[in-house]
Amino acid sequence: MSAATPIDVRDMKIVHETFRRAYDQTAGLVRANPTPSAQRVTFLADHCDFALGMLHTHHESEDELLYPLLAERVPDQLAMVERIEAQHQEVTGAIDAAAAACREWRTTPSHETGEALAAALEELNRVLQPHLDDEEGQIVPLAAVTVTQEEWRSMGEHSRSMIPKDRMAVAFGMLLEPLDDDDRRYMKAELPRPVRLLFPILIQRPWNGYKEQLLHGT
Numbered sequence: 001m002s003a004a005t006p007i008d009v010r011d012m013k014i015v016h017e018t019f020r021r022a023y024d025q026t027a028g029l030v031r032a033n034p035t036p037s038a039q040r041v042t043f044l045a046d047h048c049d050f051a052l053g054m055l056h057t058h059h060e061s062e063d064e065l066l067y068p069l070l071a072e073r074v075p076d077q078l079a080m081v082e083r084i085e086a087q088h089q090e091v092t093g094a095i096d097a098a099a100a101a102c103r104e105w106r107t108t109p110s111h112e113t114g115e116a117l118a119a120a121l122e123e124l125n126r127v128l129q130p131h132l133d134d135e136e137g138q139i140v141p142l143a144a145v146t147v148t149q150e151e152w153r154s155m156g157e158h159s160r161s162m163i164p165k166d167r168m169a170v171a172f173g174m175l176l177e178p179l180d181d182d183d184r185r186y187m188k189a190e191l192p193r194p195v196r197l198l199f200p201i202l203i204q205r206p207w208n209g210y211k212e213q214l215l216h217g218t
């Protein structure tokens with residue numbers, strides 16, 4: 001099946017921007033404070049787990065709702081589709097290693113466990129970036145002329161449905177933070193109307209508080 005005109009696939013690159021920054025940023029924050037308070041360790045470890053979980057969910061959505069459709073509908077591109085999907089396995093290994101390092105740091109915070117966590121996050125970033133490049137460069141343009149807008153949208157809906165309600169402001173804050181005004185408007189338009197109307201209270205204010213704590217907490 002091939003769509004007559006490309007569907008709108010802009011949100012993939014937008015979502016990837018969050019992943020491109022999150023792990024190096026977290027590594028930097030762990031390294032920035034060698035003697036964190038117990039409260040700071042809990043906050044940053046929770047943040048780290050959440051950022052890792054977002055990537056895991058993103059890939060799960062793609063594995064279930066995107067790659068199988070491409071493999072089925074564009075058999076002549078199967079080798080390329082399988083090669084890029086297989087990169088998810090390497091990324092999963094790096095996510096699991098970072099999650100294990102985070103558990104270790106959370107329970108036994110020290111210079112060594114902090115450094116091990118930061119190194120694991122940097123390793124995740126190292127294996128992730130080429131995957132995001134390949135996906136944006138080859139998978140997304142193919143998907144734009146292969147799947148329907150509804151099928152594409154179901155990926156985002158699946159990812160959003162996996163975010164706990166009390167983490168929604170953090171998820172959207174992380175998502176919107178690196179964007180310019182145009183992309184920010186675009187992503188906000190995807191929110192349900194009641195959330196959009198109450199955006200300053202439901203998202204912006206809690207995110208501002210969270211960001212302050214993330215960047216400047218001790």
Ligand SMILES: [Fe+2]
Nearest residue numbers: 012058062135
């Ligand atoms: Fe992706």
Ligand SMILES: [Fe+2]
Nearest residue numbers: 059062088135
């Ligand atoms: Fe992916």
